[in-house]
Amino acid sequence: MVISMICPYCNMKIKDNSSYCIMCGKIFFLEEIGHDAPKMEKELIAIYYKDGKVPWQIHRISYGYLFFGFLYAFYKKMYVEGVVSLITTFVLLFFLATGVDLIVNSAGFYFYIVISIIFMTMGIHFYFLFNITHLKLMYVKTKIARTIIDYRDDEEKQREICLLDSKNNSWVLYIAVFLVLVLSILLMLISRSA
Numbered sequence: 001m002v003i004s005m006i007c008p009y010c011n012m013k014i015k016d017n018s019s020y021c022i023m024c025g026k027i028f029f030l031e032e033i034g035h036d037a038p039k040m041e042k043e044l045i046a047i048y049y050k051d052g053k054v055p056w057q058i059h060r061i062s063y064g065y066l067f068f069g070f071l072y073a074f075y076k077k078m079y080v081e082g083v084v085s086l087i088t089t090f091v092l093l094f095f096l097a098t099g100v101d102l103i104v105n106s107a108g109f110y111f112y113i114v115i116s117i118i119f120m121t122m123g124i125h126f127y128f129l130f131n132i133t134h135l136k137l138m139y140v141k142t143k144i145a146r147t148i149i150d151y152r153d154d155e156e157k158q159r160e161i162c163l164l165d166s167k168n169n170s171w172v173l174y175i176a177v178f179l180v181l182v183l184s185i186l187l188m189l190i191s192r193s194a
Helices: 039-048 063-068 070-075 079-105 108-150 155-166 171-193
Strands: 003-006 013-015
Touching: 039 108, 039 155, 063 070, 063 108, 070 079, 070 108, 070 171, 079 108, 079 171, 108 155
Parallel strands: none
Antiparallel strands: 003 013
């Protein structure tokens, strides 16, 4: 890690070519480090993040994900992360529910398979727990870059698209709760039959 940049907001030493400060959370723009960047990018990031400031807990525990898991990912419009988290949640629950019998009644091979699957799914959840905010920032910057490229001459359209995309999905919560109920009933039926 090459530390050669200094944050213009909090004067903290940070990694070279960083896009945000890990201490104060402020997003850097290319013009602040000597390059020419569009002013529109600042304005569009301010739509997603209040005052253009990234949440300060960029690599700390996401309490929304800690308490709500895949529901939080769906709510924040992070569908891939939500689906992966949903699948790993139910795989973890299935192996915790039925894996005890496999471990007790089997030889070493099944024991290692069950334990490996449990630890892999837990590892995925820990990754999301500490990186979901950073993944959201990457999504936002990609969306803004695509919007600027697609609508170069129409700044109002850029604002409109980012404003629509920045809102959280409340309807996804209803679908996610329904899926949780259906999958938990299926999990219960599978664990009874096993």
